[in-house]
Amino acid sequence: MPESKTRKAADEKRKLKRAQNLVEERQVKQRRTIMPGQRAWVPPLFITVGLLGVAWLVVYYITSSAGSTVAVPLMSSLGQWNILIAMGLIAAAFSLATLWK
Numbered sequence: 001m002p003e004s005k006t007r008k009a010a011d012e013k014r015k016l017k018r019a020q021n022l023v024e025e026r027q028v029k030q031r032r033t034i035m036p037g038q039r040a041w042v043p044p045l046f047i048t049v050g051l052l053g054v055a056w057l058v059v060y061y062i063t064s065s066a067g068s069t070v071a072v073p074l075m076s077s078l079g080q081w082n083i084l085i086a087m088g089l090i091a092a093a094f095s096l097a098t099l100w101k
Helices: 003-033 042-068 073-078 081-097
Strands: none
Touching: 042 073, 042 081, 073 081
16 A cells, blocks of 8 residues: 555654754764863873872882992982872872862
């Protein structure tokens, strides 16, 4: 049985409406991901600062246990302050983690 012209027109309108809704949803998703309020920079910075603090602590302990054979110029002049610097970097990393949404 042939379809009526009104049914074909209604189907075409539905298809157009679906396509328009799909386009609008995509635009809304793009706006959500590009919004300046997003904090996508937090995880990489959190990981970087944390690893820098751990690396600072490890390098200090290795160079201090090796004695005068291996000396990092800045670290050897700071002495025990290296521990405070490393712990400060690790604490800064954890405080950055609180900014992550």
